[in-house]
Amino acid sequence: MASFQELVSRYHQKVYMVILGLLHNRDDALEVAQETFFRAYRKIGSFEGGSSFYTWIYRIAVNLAIDAQRRQKRNPLDFRETMDGVLEAQEETARDPFADVHDRELRENLIRAINELTPEHKAVIVLRTIEGLSYKDIGDILGCSEGTVMSRLHYARKKLQDKLSAFL
Amino acid sequence: MRDCESIRQSIGRWLDGELEAPESESVRAHLASCAECGKAQQQLESIQQMLKKTLLAEAQQIEFLPFWRGVQLRIAQRTPWHEQALDWVRATFTLSRAAWLVPASIALILAILSLESYVPGWREGRNSFASVESIDAYGRNVALLRENESKTTVIWLYEDQEGENETADEPAKSAPAF
Amino acid sequence: MRPLMNPRNQLRLFSLVLILAAGWVGAAEKNPQSVQVTIRTILAENKSDDFDPKLKGMEQQLKPLKYRSYHLLKAEDQNVPAKGTGSFEIPGGRSLTVAPQEFQNNRIALKVRLTERDKPVIDTTVKIPNKGNFILGGPPHEGGVLVLSISATAQ
Helix, strand or coil, X not given: CHHHHHHHHHHHHHHXXXXXXXXXXXXHHHHHHHHHHHHHHHXXXXXXXXXXXXXXXXXXXXXXXHHHHHHCCCCCHXXXXXXXXXXXXXXXXXXXXXXXXXXXXXXXXXXXXXXXXXXXXXXXXXXXXXXXXXXXXXXXXXXXXXXXXXXXXXXXXXXXXXXXXXXX | CCCHHHHHHHHHHHHCCCCCHHHHHHHHHHHHHCHHXXXXXXXXXXXXXXXXXXXXXXXXXXXXXXXXXXXXXXXXXXXXXXXXXXXXXXXXXXXXXXXXXXXXXXXXXXXXXXXXXXXXXXXXXXXXXXXXXXXXXXXXXXXXXXXXXXXXXXXXXXXXXXXXXXXXXCCCCCCCCC | CCHHXXXXXXXXXXXXXXXXXXXXXXXXXXXXXEEEEEEEEEEEECCCCCECHHHCCCHHHHHHHCCCEEEEEEEEEEEEECCCCEEEEECCCEEEEEEEEEEECCEEEEEEEEEECCEEEEEEEEEEECXXXXXXXXXEECCEEEEEEEEEEEC
């Protein structure tokens, strides 16, 4: 249990980030993240080390998040409400007030635009952006080929660019 | 020279470091000289940075201990009791502990075996009665007695009451009064 | 960590020692070369209320027989070889033969035959604890009965 606790300590924030990127709801993301580690604990005996631990745990996380998305009935705007807390928590730096407003608008529209993507496209964008994972690793996590990862990423980025061009 | 449309198809992969060296160089060179494609590159980078920054800020608010308690609660509530017992055994009897269990067992066994020299007869315990494996009295009457206090087994031959007695005043009975 | 001291090697080494120790223990209980057999011939009767001081230590064993007096007639020791036979003379024209059979779990199996004028009276095989005894009694003698205490100690 002690070594598993060590693993949770190392990965819990990263896993949470990926799930939040897919679900856009803090409470749901927390629950799914904890569920991810619970499932990992139960399956740790079957982890043969063929893949790295993080791709294994992300695979569990993404699958659970995609399942949760299908059950999710919340309005995406809820995420914008929870994001107020994020804005308060961020470091205050001497900034151009206009830039603050600009960032806020970009952020809100970014979240909305991502939420309009399919779960599969959301997953590739989040995994690539947050973790900088290779196409191969992303493919291992999502159970698809590198070519599929590449085309989904390209599509997702194109969509985001189109929707956010006014704010960029 | 590649056209802008073709380059823009590759910007994402170029940012991801997934292009081979020659193609990567080709894209880099184009981006350095083309304002439109350079703008597309900046847009992609902004989107990535904003998304990462947003989610990172959110994740940093997740403290480990409350999170871990939530995981532990799930484990405790949803792991069947026999698996929890097995987990406890695995956690308690680690390899390094098992390695010391073996010489401890050896020492204990040797101590028990040498105890006989200090407490003679202690091993007999409840099994200190003699046990009668077979008996053939050639038609005579025989009785078996076990006396608990002294742990004595008695095999007694006796004759029927109407049998002969070597008597005096008080006949010594062939059969004892037990 | 030196290779010999890592937990896996420790476990292997100590397991090997344990197996050897178990083998030694098993071998240690080898069959004895001989058995020291002691026969105490006691006369039990109701003519008096005496308890022979030479029978000190046997009060508890003899009490259940409920005779009023006990006298030690003779005590004889013999070192009987394993698989051999020891023969003891018993008053009244009787003879007792004792043959050790086996030694296991610190118990000795004895094959015992009591004869009277060369005719068998009783044959019995009894397993007794090492250094323990059992009682064979009942044959009439001089107004009382004979009580034989048969004990054995592995040598």
